[in-house]
Amino acid sequence: MTEARKRDSLAIGAVRRDFAPWLDPNAKPLIRFESVTKRYGDFVAVDNLTLNIFEREFFCLLGPSGCGKTTLMRMLAGFDEPTSGRVVLADQVINGIPPYRRPVNMMFQSYALFPHMNVEKNIAFGLVQDGLPRQEIRDRVADILRLVQLTPFAGRKPDQLSGGQRQRVALARALVKRPKVLLLDEPLGALDKKLREETQFELMDLQVNLGMTFLVVTHDQEEAMTMADRIAVMDKGTIKQIAPPGQVYEQPSSRYVAEFIGDVNIIEGKVSAVESGRLRIERADGLGSLLIEAPSEITTTMGQSIAVALRPEKLVLHRDAPAGATNLLSGEIWDIGYLGDWTIYLVKLESGKIIRVSRANASRFVEQPLTWDDKVYLTFAPEAGVLLTQ
Structure with missing residues (x-):
């Protein structure tokens, strides 16, 4: 990595760390889906559905097929109209405005490039x-080709x-029109x-450099x-939960989110x-009890049914039962998957329940490696478990 690239990466990292307009009660969303x-x-x-997205945010709609995420994007793009409710962009209600008059652009999963045109003409x-002057078109295309590192390929089909x-050509064609919002539908699925x-990292860098949503x-x-x-x-x-990635993973709001x-x-x-x-x-x-950190926002009563979510990397494997362990489970190794790292x-x-445990391979060699049918014990800290009441 060049020194310039390192400086750019550090600057981008600082921007992403400090960016959280959703925590500012005075910040105005760029996009609003209202009921x-x-x-x-x-x-x-x-x-x-009600949802706010802020300017310069890298926002992700995540869910299984048929959950409504693409429909939501299509309503913002103008390809579908809401049955009820309002879609607001930059304080303007855009219901009923045709796609070509909205300051958004969409990059499709199929890329939809024109096969008879070269890269430069596809982007232009x-x-x-839109009838822009030829010189402006040439300048914009040249700028975006440099940005996506495709200048040497401008004449190729x-x-x-x-x-x-x-994929970069499709991205450049969407970006060259300088929309307020870029919509990406499964953009990396074909790679x-x-x-x-x-x-993924190139897109993150590009989004910060352009200051685009x-x-x-x-x-x-x-x-x-x-x-995201x-x-x-x-x-x-x-929407089951909206939060930064770390919060969604470590503090899921429901069993559905934790499992998804x-x-x-x-x-x-x-x-x-x-x-x-x-x-x-x-x-x-009936095989013992667990001690779990109780977050202040969760109210429980004695005898209440509850679920404890445990991520595989939070569990520690032992050959022998450790003395004084707060949370202890025991069983046999049923199967092993080696993934390298x-x-x-x-x-x-x-009880017959299968528990998944992941262990980082920090060393090339492990003395007395665990293998199939070995008796093992699992421990975890009280703060590692997440209480789920729904």
């Missing part, structure tokens, strides 16, 4: 349609490019894993967690005692 509902006959794709197409290069990971639709959790300032987790036309984002173990139980701000949870399988262990508890 928006979209029906297709009897099917409700978006159900009375929208500007030509799409079939002469790699998948990653075609292989390594290229997809590289492009990005709205991304994806079902890829890793993609959303890497790129905030994530809206959707299900059945509603990343890997998680769910242990059922009932509240049996309160001990110095911590809850004692009797396991539903991590090893995944599936541990079968005495």
Whole structure:
């Protein structure tokens, strides 16, 4: 990495760290969905949804197929109209305004490049349609080609490019019109894993450098967690949680969010005692209890059914039962998955429940490695468990 690139990366990192307009009560959202509902006959794709997105935010709509995320994006783009409610952009209600008159641009998953045009003409197409002066078109196209590092490929046609290069052409064509908001529908789905990971960081850098608002639709959790300032987790036309990636992962608001984002173990139980701000949870399988940190926003009663969410990396594997462990589970290794940087262990508890544990492979060699059918013990800190009441 060059010194200039290092300086740029440091500057971008500082911008992303300090950016949180949603915490400012005086900040005005750039985009507002106000009680928006979209029906297709009897099917409700978006159900009375309210959402604010701020200027310069990299916002992600995340959810399974059919949850309403693409419908929401299409209503902002103007390809669909709400059945009820308002879509507001920069203080203007845009219901009924055709797509070509909205200051947004959309990059489709298929890229939709013109095969008979070279890269330069593909990028310039929208500007030509808008009737901009030729010199301005040339200048804008040259600038965006430099930005997406495609200047040497300006004369090539799409079939002469790699998948990653075609993705950049589609991105450049969307950006060259300088929209207020760029909409990206599964933008990296056609790329292989390594290229997809590289492009995620390139998109983040590009978005900060342009100072533009990005709205991304994806079902890829890793993609959303890497790129977004905030994530809206959707299900059945509603939003289950809106928060920065770390908060969504570490403090899921519901069982649905906990199970949808990343890997998680769910242990059922009932509240049996309160001990110095911590809850004692009797396991539903009758094989002991757990002590879990009790957040102030959760109100519980004795005997209340509750679930404890445990991320696999928060669990520690032991060959022998550690003395004085606060939270202890025991079982046998049922299966092992070696991923290089991590090893995944599936541990079968005495109750028959399978618990997933991940361990970082920090050393090339491990003395007495754990293997199938080994008896093991699992421990975790009280603050590692997340209490879920819904």
